[in-house]
Each structure stands twice: as C-alpha cells, then as structure tokens.
Amino acid sequence: MKKTIRIILLLLVVLGAAFFILRTPDTDRTEMIAKYGNEASRFLDDGHGGKIHYRDEGNKDGPPILLIHGSNSLLQTWEPLVVLLGDKYRMISLDLYGHGLTGPNPTGAYDAETNIATAVKILDAVGVDKAYWVGNSRGGWITWRAGLSVPDRTSGLVLIDASGAQIEQTGTPYLGARLAQSWIGQLLLPEITPRFLVKSSLEESFAQPERLTEELVDRYWELLRFPGNRQATLDRGKTPREPEKWGEVGTLKMPVLILWGEQDQVIPLAHARAFAAAIPESTLITYADAGHLPMEETPEQVARAIDNWIENVAAEAAAPNQG
Numbered sequence: 178m179k180k181t182i183r184i185i186l187l188l189l190v191v192l193g194a195a196f197f198i199l200r201t202p203d204t205d206r207t208e209m210i211a212k213y214g215n216e217a218s219r220f221l222d223d224g225h226g227g228k229i230h231y232r233d234e235g236n237k238d239g240p241p242i243l244l245i246h247g248s249n250s251l252l253q254t255w256e257p258l259v260v261l262l263g264d265k266y267r268m269i270s271l272d273l274y275g276h277g278l279t280g281p282n283p284t285g286a287y288d289a290e291t292n293i294a295t296a297v298k299i300l301d302a303v304g305v306d307k308a309y310w311v312g313n314s315r316g317g318w319i320t321w322r323a324g325l326s327v328p329d330r331t332s333g334l335v336l337i338d339a340s341g342a343q344i345e346q347t348g349t350p351y352l353g354a355r356l357a358q359s360w361i362g363q364l365l366l367p368e369i370t371p372r373f374l375v376k377s378s379l380e381e382s383f384a385q386p387e388r389l390t391e392e393l394v395d396r397y398w399e400l401l402r403f404p405g406n407r408q409a410t411l412d413r414g415k416t417p418r419e420p421e422k423w424g425e426v427g428t429l430k431m432p433v434l435i436l437w438g439e440q441d442q443v444i445p446l447a448h449a450r451a452f453a454a455a456i457p458e459s460t461l462i463t464y465a466d467a468g469h470l471p472m473e474e475t476p477e478q479v480a481r482a483i484d485n486w487i488e489n490v491a492a493e494a495a496a497p498n499q500g
Contacts, residue, residue, distance in 0.1 A: 201368070201370045201371060201372075204399050204403055206403065209278060209403050210278055214230070218230060218278070219232070219233070223283075223298070225282075225283040226283040227283045228279070230252070230272040231252070231299045232252060232259075234269075235262065236263065239266040240308075241267040241269060241305045241307070242262070242266050242269065242311055243305075243308040243309065244258070244269065244312075245271075245273070245312035245313070245319050247312075247314025247316045252272050254470065255268070257473060258311075258480050265484065266487075269300070271299050273292055274287060275405070275413050278403065280406060281408065286416075287409070287412060287413040288416050296319070307330055307332045309331070311335040312334075312336060312339060313472060314339065314469065315340050318339055318340040320334050320335070320336060324429045324431055328429075328431060332432075333434070335436065335483055336433065336434070337437070337471060338436070338444050338470070339435075339444070341420075341422070342451040346445055347445075348441070367407045370401060372394065372398045375394060379397060381442060382469040383473075384438060384439075384440035384467050426456060427455045427457065435459055436462050436463075436464070436479060437449035437471070438467030438471045438474065439464060439467070440467065442468065443468075444469065460486060462482050464478055
C-alpha cells in the first residue's frame with residue numbers, strides 16, 4: 178500500500194513539474210495591443226465590460242465591406258485584401274469575441290446571433306447601414322446566418338470556405354481543433370499551447386505550407402494566448418451550431434458569392450458545391466492552389482473575384498433604373 182502511494186505521489190510530482198516546464202502563459206494585453214494594433218485600431222465598449230477591437234480602413238466613400246474571420250483567427254487575416262481593395266472599398270474588420278485583441282465575451286456567449294449582433298454594433302459605430310459581408314470558415318457561417326437574421330444590413334454575402342453545410346462528406350479539423358475536442362485538450366490547452374501546435378494547425382490549413390512565415394505563426398500563437406482567448410476557444414467549441422438552420426439557406430435573397438480553396442482539407446470542396454446548389458443564383462469560384470485560407474494564400478485572386486462580383490451586383494441593381 179505504501180509503495181502504491183509513493184508511486185502516485187511521484188507521478189503527481191512529475192506531472193506537476195512537466196506542467197510548469199511546458200506551461201505557456203498568457204501574453205501581456207498592453208504589449209499585444211501595442212504590437213498588433215495599428216493606427217486604424219479602435220476599441221468599442223460593448224456595454225458588458227468588454228471592448229471589441231475593430232478597424233475601419235480604405236476608401237470611406239467606397240462601398241463598405243465587412244470582414245468576418247474564422248475560428249482561432251483574427252482580423253489580420255484580411256490585411257492582404259485591405260491592401261488590395263482599400264483604394265476602392267471601405268474595409269471594416271473586427272476581432273470577434275475570444276479572438277485577437279478583443280478577448281473573451283464577458284457574458285460567455287459565442288453563438289451565431291451574439292456574433293452577428295457584435296458585427297452590427299461595429300457597423301453602427303462607423304455609421305454604415307449596409308455592407309457586403311465577407312466571412313471565412315466559421316466567419317462564413319456567421320455571414321450566411323447574418324443573411325437570414327439581418328438581411329437589411331447586408332448588400333451581399335461572400336462565403337470563403339464557409340462552415341455550416343449539412344452534408345455527409347466531412348473534413349479533417351486541424352490539429353489544434355482536434356485537441357480542443359478531447360478531454361486532455363480541455364484540461365491542458367488553457368495553460369499549455371506550444372508554438373508547434375499553432376504552426377502545425379496552420380500548415381494543415383494551407384495548400385502550400387511553405388507560404389507560411391514565422392512572423393505569421395508568431396502572430397497567431399501570441400494572440401491565441403491573449404488573456405482569456407484560450408478558455409474562450411474551448412467555451413466556443415461547446416456552443417450549439419444549430420444545424421437545422423441549413424434548411425433555411427435557400428431562402429437568402431441577397432447576392433451570394435462562394436469562394437473555395439480546392440485543397441481545403443478542413444471543409445472540403447463538396448461543401449462549396451452544397452452551398453452553390455442550395456442558394457439560388459449564387460456564384461461559385463474555386464482555386465486550385467489554395468486550401469482553407471485562400472484570402473491569405475492567394476489574396477490577389479480573391480480580391481479580383483470580390484471586386485468583379487461587386488461590380489456586377491451594382492450594375493445589375495442599376496440596370497432597371499437605366500433608360
């Protein structure tokens with residue numbers, strides 16, 4: 178009996194030591210804001226004790242585009258598009274709750290309607306009535322859900338490797354997401370998040386991992402460890418995704434553009450085709466050389482597609498008034 182107790186105590190000591198050796202603490206809030214904010218960064222008081230980080234950039238007189246990032250991402254994922262489209266369009270981006278420089282939601286809510294209401298608050302703050310909503314991955318899910326919930330605030334929707342399609346073919350979540358779904362991940366990830374885990378997850382999201390830079394990996398890793406974001410990631414994963422809403426996607430009335438990386442292993446191309454089949458008169462464009470994040474891998478192609486599509490939407494809207 179005494180021997181068993183000694184073994185248990187030894188294991189506890191070893192595990193405790195391993196925890197302190199491997200532990201990756203939160204980053205410093207002030208330091209992260211200084212490092213990853215820019216002159217366009219603003220923080221909107223949400224009325225619940227939180228502050229939503231957003232940017233309002235580009236041509237203030239141009240058509241507004243609202244950019245919604247995916248899970249474990251951040252508004253910087255849109256920086257290439259802001260550069261490419263900013264001369265012509267007003268580019269509005271935000272860090273959703275539990276991401277980037279916004280941090281966790283003080284109310285603990287991470288459902289679609291909460292995210293949509295947060296995005297609408299940003300539109301109100303910058304004085305924009307309607308915008309083209311552009312969303313990637315979970316942000317794409319929020320985007321098409323916004324088309325159902327607040328159609329009067331949407332000029333059109335762009336779904337980039339969006340989640341939410343209810344079909345048999347499923348993808349393979351990246352390593353970090355797989356760990357977050359396990360009991361060991363639930364236990365350890367709020368305290369232990371090694372950099373290689375973030376890098377591996379990003380590599381699985383890129384068709385050509387060599388496009389990843391160390392600077393980009395550092396940004397994802399450091400902002401994942403922004404105070405409260407790791408626990409928010411786990412809490413967000415427990416939020417019901419309301420799969421029954423897929424049955425309403427065909428009722429979307431606004432123009433819809435669907436963009437997809439053909440090498441996406443997280444949300445396979447079959448989901449793009451499901452969206453295209455379900456949404457009347459939607460437009461589907463795919464990229465042979467992109468994975469789950471085409472706006473980061475092939476931003477020129479994505480920017481060109483969005484620009485051409487908005488031009489066509491505007492031309493069709495104006496046509497009945499001509500002549």
